[in-house]
Amino acid sequence: MPVANMLIERRTFAKERGTDLIQSDEESPALTQEFMVANRMGIHARVAAQIVKVASRFNAEVCIAKSDVAANAKSILDVMSLFCPYGSKVFVSARGPDATEALSALAALFQTKFGEP
Amino acid sequence: MINDRSSLTIRGIGAAPGIAIGKAFLLERGQIPVPRYRLFGEQSVAEECKRFEAAVKEAEADLETIKKSIRSEFSDHARLLEVQQMILRDPSIYDESLRYIREERTNAQLAVIKALRKAKELFSGLSNDEYAKSRIADVDAVGDRVVRILAGQSRSDLDHLREGAVIIAHDLSPADAIQLQAGRTLGIVTEIGGSFSHTSIVARSLGIPAVTGAEHAARLIAENDFIIVDGRTGVIIINPGETELEFYANRQDEIQTYLKQISRHSHLPAQTSDGHRVGAEANIEAIEEIVAAKDNGAEGIGLYRTEFFFMNRVELPDEESLYRDYHDLAELMAPSPVTIRTLDLGADKLTSWCPTLEEPNPALGLRSIRLCLHYKEIFKTQLRAMLRASAVAGNIRLMLPLISGMGEIFEARKIFREIQAELTKKRIPFDKNMPFGAMIELPSAVAMADLIAQEVDFFSIGTNDLIQYSIGIDRSNEHVAYLYEPLHPGVLRFIKQTVDAAHDAGIPVAVCGEMAGEPLYVPILLGLKINSFSMNPVALPRVKNLIRRSSMKECCRFVEKVLRMRTASEIEEAVSKMVMKKFPEEFHVFDPNWIGNTPLAAKKKSGS
Numbered sequence: 001m002p003v004a005n006m007l008i009e010r011r012t013f014a015k016e017r018g019t020d021l022i023q024s025d026e027e028s029p030a031l032t033q034e035f036m037v038a039n040r041m042g043i044h045a046r047v048a049a050q051i052v053k054v055a056s057r058f059n060a061e062v063c064i065a066k067s068d069v070a071a072n073a074k075s076i077l078d079v080m081s082l083f084c085p086y087g088s089k090v091f092v093s094a095r096g097p098d099a100t101e102a103l104s105a106l107a108a109l110f111q112t113k114f115g116e117p
Numbered sequence: 118m119i120n121d122r123s124s125l126t127i128r129g130i131g132a133a134p135g136i137a138i139g140k141a142f143l144l145e146r147g148q149i150p151v152p153r154y155r156l157f158g159e160q161s162v163a164e165e166c167k168r169f170e171a172a173v174k175e176a177e178a179d180l181e182t183i184k185k186s187i188r189s190e191f192s193d194h195a196r197l198l199e200v201q202q203m204i205l206r207d208p209s210i211y212d213e214s215l216r217y218i219r220e221e222r223t224n225a226q227l228a229v230i231k232a233l234r235k236a237k238e239l240f241s242g243l244s245n246d247e248y249a250k251s252r253i254a255d256v257d258a259v260g261d262r263v264v265r266i267l268a269g270q271s272r273s274d275l276d277h278l279r280e281g282a283v284i285i286a287h288d289l290s291p292a293d294a295i296q297l298q299a300g301r302t303l304g305i306v307t308e309i310g311g312s313f314s315h316t317s318i319v320a321r322s323l324g325i326p327a328v329t330g331a332e333h334a335a336r337l338i339a340e341n342d343f344i345i346v347d348g349r350t351g352v353i354i355i356n357p358g359e360t361e362l363e364f365y366a367n368r369q370d371e372i373q374t375y376l377k378q379i380s381r382h383s384h385l386p387a388q389t390s391d392g393h394r395v396g397a398e399a400n401i402e403a404i405e406e407i408v409a410a411k412d413n414g415a416e417g418i419g420l421y422r423t424e425f426f427f428m429n430r431v432e433l434p435d436e437e438s439l440y441r442d443y444h445d446l447a448e449l450m451a452p453s454p455v456t457i458r459t460l461d462l463g464a465d466k467l468t469s470w471c472p473t474l475e476e477p478n479p480a481l482g483l484r485s486i487r488l489c490l491h492y493k494e495i496f497k498t499q500l501r502a503m504l505r506a507s508a509v510a511g512n513i514r515l516m517l518p519l520i521s522g523m524g525e526i527f528e529a530r531k532i533f534r535e536i537q538a539e540l541t542k543k544r545i546p547f548d549k550n551m552p553f554g555a556m557i558e559l560p561s562a563v564a565m566a567d568l569i570a571q572e573v574d575f576f577s578i579g580t581n582d583l584i585q586y587s588i589g590i591d592r593s594n595e596h597v598a599y600l601y602e603p604l605h606p607g608v609l610r611f612i613k614q615t616v617d618a619a620h621d622a623g624i625p626v627a628v629c630g631e632m633a634g635e636p637l638y639v640p641i642l643l644g645l646k647i648n649s650f651s652m653n654p655v656a657l658p659r660v661k662n663l664i665r666r667s668s669m670k671e672c673c674r675f676v677e678k679v680l681r682m683r684t685a686s687e688i689e690e691a692v693s694k695m696v697m698k699k700f701p702e703e704f705h706v707f708d709p710n711w712i713g714n715t716p717l718a719a720k721k722k723s724g725s
Binding site: 081085 | 204210
């Protein structure tokens with residue numbers, strides 16, 4: 001699915017839940033990267049906690065999306081509600097002054113499989 | 118005779134052995150009355166916000182305290198508490214609650230409850246039910262904590278259990294179970310759950326006596342009732358009379374002293390006084406149990422039940438996750454052996470993947486090896502994962518359950534060879550000498566044992582099923598349960614036949630049914646020349662102790678005599694006499710009324 005479409009659908013969803021979504025605007029474009037959940041247990045509660053901890057270190061808005069559902073990466077409930085078992089494909093996007101740093105910090109988490117087998 | 122009229126005995130499933138005597142502590146959930154009122158004036162809104170923030174802080178601190186007191190082997194669970202701490206501060210709960218207080222002027226308790234309800238909706242649409250349920254349980258646990266603090270009533274929380282008590286609950290959530298502390302929790306009684314539920318596993322690993330599946334326990338037992346819990350027989354006595362109390366208090370004392378004493382030697386090899394060496398291994402169903410197995414002196418894993426990984430999930434586990442599991446297990450146990458039993462489930466438990474079958478009698482239906490040979494992909498995935506994991510330390514043994522004859526052995530062997538060839542071709546390493554064994558638990562397998570022994574590397578006798586199938590009874594059927602007789606002469610002959618056939622073919626025989634973990638059967642099984650005993654980890658110190666104190670010569674002579682007896686009761690009597698004479702302390706401590714397998718409490722009840 002093209003990222004643009006994804007963002008639109010995500011917005012619909014996020015509105016319902018009262019979560020702010022990330023929109024590219026001229027001042028600060030949103031950066032998006034795709035990842036696969038590679039640890040065997042998937043994004044379970046403890047992994048979700050790691051994601052939230054890392055995302056919360058940055059000022060940027062950070063959001064994780066799976067198919068047409070998006071989650072605020074700074075809310076553990078949101079992240080856990082995505083339900084990403086092993087092999088899920090997710091999009092992480094960030095927008096704000098430190099968006100690049102936020103995205104690379106999260107990329108490191110996904111790439112090291114959250115320190116899990 | 119029961120002296121005290123208010124005394125009441127109920128029964129559940131003995132889930133973790135030991136005796137607990139103490140006051141009941143009822144763990145209730147969602148029973149706190151929630152007041153609802155509107156706040157007037159900015160002043161009261163500000164105060165309510167402060168009250169809410171203070172409650173969250175207190176809840177946070179409580180969680181921190183619990184986290185610090187968790188034993189290191191449960192560090193994963195400690196991280197789950199961290200998750201709860203984060204949920205507390207999650208915008209959907211924290212900010213939302215404050216918003217309700219400020220904007221809608223609701224009181225704090227109601228605000229939290231409203232926020233919780235909304236937060237839980239996040240999980241309602243998820244496809245994976247188990248996952249959603251446990252996340253909702255996490256949210257509830259957090260909400261419950263805050264609401265209780267706001268209500269000024271936190272005493273029903275496990276972490277507020279300051280003095281030792283017996284916990285009574287409908288069920289324990291995983292979050293509750295990990296807060297259990299051996300010092301403060303004397304015993305556990307739950308209304309639902311079996312011997313493999315989360316509660317039971319944790320209780321066993323902590324050595325806390327537990328009874329699960331005790332129907333209506335939470336209704337029949339009142340807070341602070343004085344109760345006795347016998348985690349071996351599943352008996353619970355509410356407000357016991359003096360006689361009962363004295364009896365159980367003495368037993369509890371004796372058990373503790375005795376266990377302490379024998380546990381000091383549980384690391385010694387399982388060798389009889391006249392130098393005959395046998396194996397003493399553990400039956401486990403989750404990798405977490407390895408600690409308990411090793412602590413209790415297990416020389417290996419005699420039975421790893423792989424069903425745990427297949428149940429309660431929407432999709433079949435993939436090869437990779439099975440591989441990781443078996444790999445970790447093999448690595449943690451190396452160089453000791455790990456016997457992995459292939460999937461031993463009935464079609465009824467696999468409903469999410471295979472069509473529901475109309476099976477009037479599932480025990481005689483499509484299950485175990487039959488199911489694996491029917492749905493070959495499941496079987497292949499498991500074999501591939503096992504073979505790959507065998508490369509780690511070469512200590513994995515494969516074991517096929519419910520073998521009825523040669524046909525299944527040939528078919529399973531063929532698939533096994535195919536997978537081996539496939540891995541060789543892909544240059545994936547595996548242990549080429551991985552032992553291939555069969556469980557003997559059907560009468561037809563006993564009859565064919567001499568031929569099956571030519572084709573496999575070891576036997577393991579599953580006595581629970583062997584007893585049920587050979588006597589033809591279902592032991593959960595109360596009308597015929599009395600016929601479940603491990604010492605039935607027919608059963609003993611079957612075991613002997615199996616051992617003889619195996620030894621003629623030069624392969625070893627293990628017993629991995631409950632019989633192996635029952636200390637009183639040690640002389641019989643030794644005398645029947647069983648090579649290895651595999652049991653629940655907690656049974657190891659006692660069984661090992663008896664093995665070390667037995668003389669192989671005497672056991673063989675004893676079994677010769679026993680095999681000439683005609684009824685189970687005759688044999689039972691001979692065994693009790695023998696054990697009473699040879700191991701008076703064991704007999705005295707654990708089962709003063711063992712004869713006929715009826716514990717004292719049951720006798721009293723039926724006799725009164």
